[in-house]
Amino acid sequence: MKRIKSLTIIAKEWFDKANGNSYFSARAFINDAVVVLPFQYGYGDQYLYEVQKELINRKLLPVDSAGTCLTRYVREEMNVNVIHTKHENCLQRDVKQYGQEI
Numbered sequence: 001m002k003r004i005k006s007l008t009i010i011a012k013e014w015f016d017k018a019n020g021n022s023y024f025s026a027r028a029f030i031n032d033a034v035v036v037l038p039f040q041y042g043y044g045d046q047y048l049y050e051v052q053k054e055l056i057n058r059k060l061l062p063v064d065s066a067g068t069c070l071t072r073y074v075r076e077e078m079n080v081n082v083i084h085t086k087h088e089n090c091l092q093r094d095v096k097q098y099g100q101e102i
Contacts, residue, residue, distance in 0.1 A: 002060055005031050007074055009084040011047035014095040024086070025099025026051060030060060038099040047086060 011026035022043035028035040028051045035058070037050050052070040055061040065073045071082045090098075 002031075004060060004074065004078055004080050007080055007082045009048065009051055009082070011037075011084075011086040012090045012095045012098045013043070013047075013086055013088045014090050014092045015088075016092075023092070023095060025095050027098065028055070030055070036099060036101055039096045040099075048084060 006029070008029040009026060010029075011024050013022055013024045015022050021041060023039055024037075024042050024047050025039045026037040026047040028037070035051070035054055037047065037054065040050070042050065048070050052061065052066065055070075056063055056066060061073070065077070068077075071084065074080050074082050
């Protein structure tokens, strides 16, 4: 398993007023790499859960971390500060574009 030295997560969220649903895309900057989460349904901190699932899939986090809050696990177990933010009220096209590969 690779060592995480830094983790910054930035998400963008769009609210579909017509249907009452929220959608997001996110990017996780891990050390020198970027993990892109595509446009998908979810609200609140769902982007953090999806980043955690992706980090487990990429073997950057152990499988047993799935039951713990991502930020808490990385901060307490790996001694790495996590920076995360979500930009709300974004335009749909901006959220879709942010979720595309770099």
